[in-house]
Amino acid sequence: MSDYLLEMKGIVKRFDGVPALNGIDIAIRPGECIGLCGENGAGKSTLMKVLSAVYPHGSWEGEILWQGQPLEARSIRDTEAAGIIIIHQELMLVPELSVTENLFLGNELTLPGGRMNYPAMNRRAEQLLAELQLSDVNVVLPVMNYGGGHQQLIEIAKALNKQAKLLILDEPSSSLTAAEIAVLLEIIRALKAKGVACVYISHKLDEVAAICDTIVVIRDGAHIATTPMAQLDVNRIITQMVGRDMQQLYPKQERTLGEVVFEARHVTCFDVDKPQRKRVDDVSFALRKGEILGIAGLVGAGRTELVSALFGAYPGRSQAEVWLHGARIDSSTPLKAIRAGLALVPEDRKQHGIVRDLDVGQNITLSVLARFARFSRLDREAELATVRDQIGRLALKTASPFLPITSLSGGNQQKAVLAKMLLTRPDVLILDEPTRGVDVGAKYEIYKLMFELASEGMAIIMVSSELAEVLGIADRVLVMGEGRLRGDFPNRDLTQEMLLSAALEH
Ligand SMILES: Nc1ncnc2c1ncn2[C@@H]1O[C@H](COP(=O)(O)OP(=O)(O)OP(=O)(O)O)[C@@H](O)[C@H]1O
Ligand SMILES: [Mg+2]
Incomplete structure (x- = not known):
């Protein structure tokens, strides 16, 4: 049996003949958190869509081994069944459905006879949101009543409701505040302790540095480096990402203000x-x-x-x-x-x-x-x-x-x-x-x-x-x-x- 939970080997993905991924290798151990870093358009989301079979087996080249066995998933249903759960960069919630309905979409709890068990789902929904310290959400109201940050947390709760062996978080925190991010990172730490592996994608590199064990940097669809976080800091991640040093993050100019x-x-x-x-x-x-x-x-x-x-x-x-x-x-x-x-x-x-x-x-x-x-x-x-x-x-x-x-x-x-x-x-x-x-x-x-x-x-x-x-x-x-x-x-x-x-x- 392999040490690795997941190995992706030589992944090539083309859109209309243009390669977005150019032969990428990545391997993850149980309980390991990988930070996948790269500039906009580097191929991070595409790689994760290959992994989660949003792009099914056959629509890309290369090989995926899951617990040492070839994984040839046809759809996200297959990968979810295997324990690969993805939180997409773009929110996938259905605005008109209630928070509970969104949390259980495709995973509904039913009563004998097949009717929806709303009381049980609502209770579980409240529990999940409480874990994320989200107390001001009414789970029976439509998701569209809530703003971007809340929706992002609801999306995270939806993933936590599934049995993950590998949790992929693609920009999970872009509309969360510092306090909410701290809660999220705590939850990830607890999952890691239970052996759940993560791929964490974020342009907020402080978070990446705080939570990840290993940093994988890709640029223009190619693998640049895989480095233990212990040997890196945020500035060095940036250098690997952009291919040059960036001394200054804010090009501040002095100006005189008008009326x-x-x-x-x-x-x-x-x-x-x-x-x-x-x-x-x-x-x-x-x-x-x-x-x-x-x-x-x-x-x-x-x-x-x-x-x-x-x-x-x-x-x-x-x-x-x-x-x-x-x-x-x-x-x-x-x-x-x-x-x-x-x-x-x-x-x-x-x-x-x-x-x-x-x-x-x-x-x-x-x-x-x-x-x-x-x-x-x-x-x-x-x-x-x-x-x-x-x-x-x-x-x-x-x-x-x-x-x-x-x-x-x-x-x-x-x-x-x-x-x-x-x-x-x-x-x-x-x-x-x-x-x-x-x-x-x-x-x-x-x-x-x-x-x-x-x-x-x-x-x-x-x-x-x-x-x-x-x-x-x-x-x-x-x-x-x-x-x-x-x-x-x-x-x-x-x-x-x-x-x-x-x-x-x-
Ligand atoms: N459906 C598609 N059709 C054509 N090109 C695509 C498609 N999806 C992605 N691409 C291209 O693949 C490349 C990688 O995109 P991807 O979304 O994986 O980048 P990313 O690293 O996730 O960037 P970001 O940080 O902005 O989210 C980009 O050049 C993008 O334009
Ligand atoms: Mg992306």
Whole structure:
């Protein structure tokens, strides 16, 4: 019997003849946690989809040995039966179904006679969520009632409900806060102690360093290195990932800020389900020309609700007075908001960011199509030139603008959404978790772009759960907690601890 739980040998996966994986070897022992690292588009998710038979045996080359035996799985059902459980990078929840129904999808508990055993499932669902210290979720409500961070935890709970020998976590923490990530890492440690192996994929390299025993780095579909974590640190992982040293993570530029251009007054949002409950409670703030304003806070603090209300995109009832250049504007719908000079890059690119049926280029020009109208036709050449320009500017990795947007890696989809909103040339750009799932190199490019835009006079609001990023980028930081403004700090001598304690204060 082999020492290894899993061996993948010489894995090659092509899309339309173009190799995304070029002969990758990887081996995992029981109880071992592998950190799979690489830039956006390196092939991490593809490799894990090969392993979990999202791409079935026969659609790739190479060999998978599971507990020493060849594994020729035809579907994710086969791999789940073997004990390979994957948490996908893109959430797979069904928004209209309840939390419980999602947790048990395909795995339902039934009563004799075949009817669903809802009481038992609800009880188990509550238990699973309690393990993740998620106390404010009502398991009988539809999943769509909950925000990105909660949905991510629900997805994790769904995986924990299955019997895993190998748990694959593909960017599990991109919308979790530090406290939630700590809980997740604790759970993984407990699973490891029981002999469960993990593959952990995250662009938050601190987490990778904290939890993983071994780091596998891939670049452009090729294996670069397999190294025990004990011989590495975060900087050396970055060097292996990008193929060069990165001294500086935040390209901060000193700028002089202009006059106040934007004001939000008395923003209040009411809960979609419990209309008497406020998710955002009377928040007011102002923004100056060229300023980058960070908004920090824990999940559920009301940050996403606040910015979507400013942009007319809050799903429930909300009130907001929005002022631009000293005049009150109507931003009660996203279209009106864009016309008035605002742009929002939403947190959840799958639901609100990309149009899955369109190609990369069409997604980018979607918001400004009118600009290419020549009489009754579209000027395709001008459109394509703009698309190529945006692709270059953001270093968006795609073989062609005509590929389906869904064929891009997660981080590159994020860049496409950013490109789209930048084309509207807004006065105020609102970014909700702009670097979520984006690799270190690409993050640097996005920050550089933010500084460029700010020095051209754009005012930028950035909601981010990564405190290091907020401190690295923002001129000023608002801290929210339970729907209220808990602090407004100029970013001078500010620390993560100060932001956290403001977020937690009562
Ligand atoms: N369905 C598909 N059709 C065509 N190309 C694809 C498809 N899925 C992935 N690719 C390509 O394969 C390469 C690897 O993508 P993958 O999603 O595995 O990257 P990743 O390492 O997970 O990146 P990220 O960190 O952004 O999630 C990319 O160049 C991507 O465009
Ligand atoms: Mg991926």
